[in-house]
Amino acid sequence: MRAAFFLTAILASSSLMMASAGPDDFHPGTVIEGYGNIASVEDPRLSSETEFHIAYDVASAAEEGAVSRSFVTPARFLNMHVDAGVPAENIHLAVVVHGGAFKDLLNDEAYGAENPNGPLIAQLIDAGVTFELCGQTAAYRDVSAEDLLPRVTISLSAMTSHALLQQQGYTLNPF
Template identity: 55%
Template sequence: MRLFRPLLVAAALLAASTAQAQQSRFTAGPVISEYGAVADIEGAAPIPPQTVFRVAFDVSEAATAGEVSRRLESAARFLNMHVRAGVPRENIHLAVVVHGPAVRDLMIEPRPGEANANAGLIAALVANGVDIFLCGQTAANAGIEPDALLPGVRLSLSAMTMHALLQQDGYTLNPF
């Protein structure tokens, strides 16, 4: 066991240094600089400049209390990544459909007296034209009134309804 312990420590240090090196490849922006850092990928398949994206993100998993939701931040990453890759900003249309436990990530005060760590992200997404919809059935089930939601969040009849409407408008579902 004595010999094994130094090997474990060395492996942990190597993994931490590799993770740090990988994270340093991720940089901010160009659209939402505070959220959604992305890495440039050499040799990636080119995206035709006339590409138009209509993408819906389905979010049901809540963030850990006090942390930014990685699921919500995916929309910022998508926007930053594709503008950086040369897709014109006006060709990217994003919607986020939230339901289930993730409702807390859209509330002004997720728990009494608690500030929402996602407020800045939601504001940045809305300011950059991302539509954010909350399932009305989730809100009704949780007893959440519209005035408890962060600015820019809109209610839909249901998440199922919103996804169906978005699909009719040519949106594809992003599973990440």
């Protein structure tokens, strides 16, 4: 009985190991370099006609001196879907930032050091991603447009940004 249980456990675990992917299956994407590694998926069932309009809501700041994982997420999304055959021009992403995450949008002078998010945000904006800081957060934190990384904008509020994005067909990505 014990031998049968042991054999079953070995077979089950070995079949799981053969069927699963591992960290070695992840590779850099082609749109956002250095961020957002992906694993290619065979037959992802997406056509070149697929179009996305997705908003991300970011309220929590990255750890001091670290790149925001919340900003890496849209990089992964872009890299993953272009790898799967969706043209980059069919992917429209918006990042709405409020609360403590405002710090991750500051230029180096306002940040007080080199902002580790700067290079990632620049690549994302170059790829067409928009970054909007909640104007209510900016007012509360005494942040002006001059304090922000280039091409980051200030909206009336995060609530307003999300309402307008929804009217434009954007869905909210929960990740």
